[in-house]
Amino acid sequence: MEASSSRISKPINWSTIIMFALGFWLSGSLVFDFLIVPGMLTSGMMNESGFASAGYMIFxxxxxxxxxxxxxxxxxxxxxxxxxxxxxxxxxxxxxIAAILLIISLAYTYIFTPQMSSMGMSLDMFATNEPASSSMTIMHIAYWSLEVIKLVAATALLRTFFRNSCSLV
Incomplete structure:
Protein backbone atom coordinates (compact mmCIF):
# COMPACT_ATOMS: atom_id res chain seq x y z
CA MET A 1 0.00 0.00 0.00
CA GLU A 2 1.43 3.33 -1.03
CA ALA A 3 0.89 6.53 0.80
CA SER A 4 1.19 9.69 -1.17
CA SER A 5 1.42 13.18 0.13
CA SER A 6 -0.05 16.10 -1.69
CA ARG A 7 2.19 18.54 0.15
CA ILE A 8 5.03 19.93 -1.85
CA SER A 9 8.07 21.05 0.07
CA LYS A 10 8.85 24.73 -0.47
CA PRO A 11 12.38 26.03 -0.13
CA ILE A 12 13.15 28.09 2.93
CA ASN A 13 12.92 31.83 2.35
CA TRP A 14 16.25 32.89 3.84
CA SER A 15 15.62 36.54 3.12
CA THR A 16 12.61 36.49 5.43
CA ILE A 17 14.51 34.64 8.15
CA ILE A 18 17.36 37.15 7.99
CA MET A 19 14.99 40.12 8.05
CA PHE A 20 13.07 38.65 11.00
CA ALA A 21 16.28 38.03 12.98
CA LEU A 22 17.60 41.52 12.20
CA GLY A 23 14.28 43.15 13.03
CA PHE A 24 14.01 41.29 16.33
CA TRP A 25 17.62 42.13 17.17
CA LEU A 26 17.35 45.81 16.24
CA SER A 27 14.08 46.32 18.08
CA GLY A 28 15.44 44.59 21.18
CA SER A 29 18.61 46.68 21.07
CA LEU A 30 16.68 49.91 20.68
CA VAL A 31 14.35 49.09 23.56
CA PHE A 32 17.29 48.08 25.70
CA ASP A 33 19.42 51.11 24.80
CA PHE A 34 16.77 53.80 24.90
CA LEU A 35 14.30 52.54 27.53
CA ILE A 36 15.78 50.02 29.93
CA VAL A 37 19.32 51.38 30.42
CA PRO A 38 18.21 55.04 30.83
CA GLY A 39 15.44 53.86 33.16
CA MET A 40 17.96 52.06 35.34
CA LEU A 41 20.24 55.08 35.28
CA THR A 42 17.58 57.62 36.25
CA SER A 43 16.08 55.41 38.95
CA GLY A 44 19.48 55.10 40.62
CA MET A 45 19.73 51.33 40.20
CA MET A 46 23.24 51.60 38.79
CA ASN A 47 24.46 53.10 42.07
CA GLU A 48 23.16 50.21 44.18
CA SER A 49 25.66 47.73 45.59
CA GLY A 50 24.03 44.68 43.97
CA PHE A 51 23.71 46.15 40.51
CA ALA A 52 26.89 44.55 39.15
CA SER A 53 25.60 41.02 39.68
CA ALA A 54 22.07 41.90 38.54
CA GLY A 55 23.49 43.76 35.54
CA TYR A 56 25.60 40.75 34.65
CA MET A 57 22.47 38.59 34.54
CA ILE A 58 20.42 41.12 32.56
CA PHE A 59 23.12 42.10 30.07
CA ILE A 97 28.75 43.14 7.62
CA ALA A 98 27.13 40.02 9.12
CA ALA A 99 30.56 38.82 10.29
CA ILE A 100 31.24 42.21 11.90
CA LEU A 101 27.89 41.95 13.71
CA LEU A 102 28.85 38.51 15.01
CA ILE A 103 32.23 39.81 16.20
CA ILE A 104 30.53 42.69 18.03
CA SER A 105 28.14 40.25 19.71
CA LEU A 106 31.03 38.02 20.74
CA ALA A 107 32.85 41.04 22.19
CA TYR A 108 29.77 42.05 24.18
CA THR A 109 29.18 38.54 25.48
CA TYR A 110 32.70 37.47 26.37
CA ILE A 111 34.65 40.71 26.92
CA PHE A 112 32.53 43.73 27.81
CA THR A 113 29.86 42.25 30.07
CA PRO A 114 32.25 40.20 32.26
CA GLN A 115 34.83 43.00 32.48
CA MET A 116 32.32 45.74 33.27
CA SER A 117 30.57 43.56 35.83
CA SER A 118 33.84 42.73 37.54
CA MET A 119 34.82 46.41 37.64
CA GLY A 120 31.50 47.33 39.22
CA MET A 121 31.43 44.51 41.74
CA SER A 122 32.52 45.42 45.24
CA LEU A 123 34.17 42.61 47.16
CA ASP A 124 34.26 44.61 50.39
CA MET A 125 30.86 44.54 52.13
CA PHE A 126 31.61 47.58 54.24
CA ALA A 127 32.98 49.81 51.48
CA THR A 128 30.97 52.77 50.31
CA ASN A 129 30.01 53.14 46.67
CA GLU A 130 32.84 54.63 44.66
CA PRO A 131 32.44 56.71 41.52
CA ALA A 132 33.15 55.04 38.21
CA SER A 133 36.81 54.58 37.48
CA SER A 134 38.52 55.80 34.32
CA SER A 135 38.77 52.25 33.01
CA MET A 136 35.00 51.86 33.40
CA THR A 137 34.51 55.11 31.47
CA ILE A 138 36.73 53.80 28.68
CA MET A 139 34.72 50.55 28.60
CA HIS A 140 31.47 52.53 28.37
CA ILE A 141 32.82 54.62 25.48
CA ALA A 142 33.97 51.48 23.66
CA TYR A 143 30.62 49.77 24.32
CA TRP A 144 28.55 52.68 23.00
CA SER A 145 30.84 53.08 19.98
CA LEU A 146 30.32 49.42 19.11
CA GLU A 147 26.61 49.85 19.74
CA VAL A 148 26.41 52.67 17.17
CA ILE A 149 28.38 50.58 14.66
CA LYS A 150 26.08 47.62 15.32
CA LEU A 151 22.91 49.64 14.81
CA VAL A 152 24.16 51.23 11.58
CA ALA A 153 25.46 47.93 10.18
CA ALA A 154 22.32 45.97 11.09
CA THR A 155 20.11 48.67 9.58
CA ALA A 156 22.15 48.64 6.36
CA LEU A 157 21.93 44.85 6.17
CA LEU A 158 18.20 44.90 6.87
CA ARG A 159 17.72 47.49 4.13
CA THR A 160 19.73 45.36 1.69
CA PHE A 161 17.63 42.26 2.29
CA PHE A 162 14.38 44.23 2.29
CA ARG A 163 15.21 45.75 -1.08
CA ASN A 164 16.26 42.35 -2.38
CA SER A 165 13.06 40.69 -1.20
CA CYS A 166 10.93 43.42 -2.75
CA SER A 167 12.63 43.01 -6.10
CA LEU A 168 11.88 39.26 -6.15
CA VAL A 169 8.55 38.72 -7.78
Missing amino acids: GTFNHLELLCAAIVLAGCLVYRYGYRLTSQINNKSIF
Whole structure:
Protein backbone atom coordinates (compact mmCIF):
# COMPACT_ATOMS: atom_id res chain seq x y z
CA MET A 1 0.00 0.00 0.00
CA GLU A 2 1.43 3.33 -1.03
CA ALA A 3 0.89 6.53 0.80
CA SER A 4 1.19 9.69 -1.17
CA SER A 5 1.42 13.18 0.13
CA SER A 6 -0.05 16.10 -1.69
CA ARG A 7 2.19 18.54 0.15
CA ILE A 8 5.03 19.93 -1.85
CA SER A 9 8.07 21.05 0.07
CA LYS A 10 8.85 24.73 -0.47
CA PRO A 11 12.38 26.03 -0.13
CA ILE A 12 13.15 28.09 2.93
CA ASN A 13 12.92 31.83 2.35
CA TRP A 14 16.25 32.89 3.84
CA SER A 15 15.62 36.54 3.12
CA THR A 16 12.61 36.49 5.43
CA ILE A 17 14.51 34.64 8.15
CA ILE A 18 17.36 37.15 7.99
CA MET A 19 14.99 40.12 8.05
CA PHE A 20 13.07 38.65 11.00
CA ALA A 21 16.28 38.03 12.98
CA LEU A 22 17.60 41.52 12.20
CA GLY A 23 14.28 43.15 13.03
CA PHE A 24 14.01 41.29 16.33
CA TRP A 25 17.62 42.13 17.17
CA LEU A 26 17.35 45.81 16.24
CA SER A 27 14.08 46.32 18.08
CA GLY A 28 15.44 44.59 21.18
CA SER A 29 18.61 46.68 21.07
CA LEU A 30 16.68 49.91 20.68
CA VAL A 31 14.35 49.09 23.56
CA PHE A 32 17.29 48.08 25.70
CA ASP A 33 19.42 51.11 24.80
CA PHE A 34 16.77 53.80 24.90
CA LEU A 35 14.30 52.54 27.53
CA ILE A 36 15.78 50.02 29.93
CA VAL A 37 19.32 51.38 30.42
CA PRO A 38 18.21 55.04 30.83
CA GLY A 39 15.44 53.86 33.16
CA MET A 40 17.96 52.06 35.34
CA LEU A 41 20.24 55.08 35.28
CA THR A 42 17.58 57.62 36.25
CA SER A 43 16.08 55.41 38.95
CA GLY A 44 19.48 55.10 40.62
CA MET A 45 19.73 51.33 40.20
CA MET A 46 23.24 51.60 38.79
CA ASN A 47 24.46 53.10 42.07
CA GLU A 48 23.16 50.21 44.18
CA SER A 49 25.66 47.73 45.59
CA GLY A 50 24.03 44.68 43.97
CA PHE A 51 23.71 46.15 40.51
CA ALA A 52 26.89 44.55 39.15
CA SER A 53 25.60 41.02 39.68
CA ALA A 54 22.07 41.90 38.54
CA GLY A 55 23.49 43.76 35.54
CA TYR A 56 25.60 40.75 34.65
CA MET A 57 22.47 38.59 34.54
CA ILE A 58 20.42 41.12 32.56
CA PHE A 59 23.12 42.10 30.07
CA GLY A 60 24.46 38.55 29.82
CA THR A 61 21.07 37.16 28.89
CA PHE A 62 20.50 39.87 26.31
CA ASN A 63 24.01 39.39 24.90
CA HIS A 64 23.35 35.70 24.40
CA LEU A 65 20.17 36.55 22.48
CA GLU A 66 22.23 38.97 20.39
CA LEU A 67 24.75 36.24 19.74
CA LEU A 68 21.99 33.90 18.56
CA CYS A 69 20.56 36.55 16.22
CA ALA A 70 24.03 37.38 14.84
CA ALA A 71 24.71 33.70 14.17
CA ILE A 72 21.36 33.30 12.40
CA VAL A 73 22.04 36.37 10.27
CA LEU A 74 25.55 35.26 9.28
CA ALA A 75 24.44 31.70 8.56
CA GLY A 76 21.49 33.00 6.56
CA CYS A 77 23.74 35.32 4.55
CA LEU A 78 26.12 32.47 3.77
CA VAL A 79 23.32 30.10 2.78
CA TYR A 80 21.55 32.78 0.79
CA ARG A 81 24.72 33.76 -1.08
CA TYR A 82 26.36 30.41 -1.69
CA GLY A 83 23.71 27.76 -1.33
CA TYR A 84 20.26 29.08 -1.94
CA ARG A 85 20.70 31.41 -4.89
CA LEU A 86 23.81 32.42 -6.68
CA THR A 87 22.91 36.05 -7.13
CA SER A 88 25.07 39.09 -7.33
CA GLN A 89 22.52 41.12 -5.33
CA ILE A 90 23.77 39.66 -2.05
CA ASN A 91 27.47 40.23 -2.33
CA ASN A 92 30.43 39.63 -0.09
CA LYS A 93 29.84 43.04 1.53
CA SER A 94 26.69 41.67 3.20
CA ILE A 95 28.60 38.67 4.49
CA PHE A 96 31.33 40.99 5.80
CA ILE A 97 28.75 43.14 7.62
CA ALA A 98 27.13 40.02 9.12
CA ALA A 99 30.56 38.82 10.29
CA ILE A 100 31.24 42.21 11.90
CA LEU A 101 27.89 41.95 13.71
CA LEU A 102 28.85 38.51 15.01
CA ILE A 103 32.23 39.81 16.20
CA ILE A 104 30.53 42.69 18.03
CA SER A 105 28.14 40.25 19.71
CA LEU A 106 31.03 38.02 20.74
CA ALA A 107 32.85 41.04 22.19
CA TYR A 108 29.77 42.05 24.18
CA THR A 109 29.18 38.54 25.48
CA TYR A 110 32.70 37.47 26.37
CA ILE A 111 34.65 40.71 26.92
CA PHE A 112 32.53 43.73 27.81
CA THR A 113 29.86 42.25 30.07
CA PRO A 114 32.25 40.20 32.26
CA GLN A 115 34.83 43.00 32.48
CA MET A 116 32.32 45.74 33.27
CA SER A 117 30.57 43.56 35.83
CA SER A 118 33.84 42.73 37.54
CA MET A 119 34.82 46.41 37.64
CA GLY A 120 31.50 47.33 39.22
CA MET A 121 31.43 44.51 41.74
CA SER A 122 32.52 45.42 45.24
CA LEU A 123 34.17 42.61 47.16
CA ASP A 124 34.26 44.61 50.39
CA MET A 125 30.86 44.54 52.13
CA PHE A 126 31.61 47.58 54.24
CA ALA A 127 32.98 49.81 51.48
CA THR A 128 30.97 52.77 50.31
CA ASN A 129 30.01 53.14 46.67
CA GLU A 130 32.84 54.63 44.66
CA PRO A 131 32.44 56.71 41.52
CA ALA A 132 33.15 55.04 38.21
CA SER A 133 36.81 54.58 37.48
CA SER A 134 38.52 55.80 34.32
CA SER A 135 38.77 52.25 33.01
CA MET A 136 35.00 51.86 33.40
CA THR A 137 34.51 55.11 31.47
CA ILE A 138 36.73 53.80 28.68
CA MET A 139 34.72 50.55 28.60
CA HIS A 140 31.47 52.53 28.37
CA ILE A 141 32.82 54.62 25.48
CA ALA A 142 33.97 51.48 23.66
CA TYR A 143 30.62 49.77 24.32
CA TRP A 144 28.55 52.68 23.00
CA SER A 145 30.84 53.08 19.98
CA LEU A 146 30.32 49.42 19.11
CA GLU A 147 26.61 49.85 19.74
CA VAL A 148 26.41 52.67 17.17
CA ILE A 149 28.38 50.58 14.66
CA LYS A 150 26.08 47.62 15.32
CA LEU A 151 22.91 49.64 14.81
CA VAL A 152 24.16 51.23 11.58
CA ALA A 153 25.46 47.93 10.18
CA ALA A 154 22.32 45.97 11.09
CA THR A 155 20.11 48.67 9.58
CA ALA A 156 22.15 48.64 6.36
CA LEU A 157 21.93 44.85 6.17
CA LEU A 158 18.20 44.90 6.87
CA ARG A 159 17.72 47.49 4.13
CA THR A 160 19.73 45.36 1.69
CA PHE A 161 17.63 42.26 2.29
CA PHE A 162 14.38 44.23 2.29
CA ARG A 163 15.21 45.75 -1.08
CA ASN A 164 16.26 42.35 -2.38
CA SER A 165 13.06 40.69 -1.20
CA CYS A 166 10.93 43.42 -2.75
CA SER A 167 12.63 43.01 -6.10
CA LEU A 168 11.88 39.26 -6.15
CA VAL A 169 8.55 38.72 -7.78
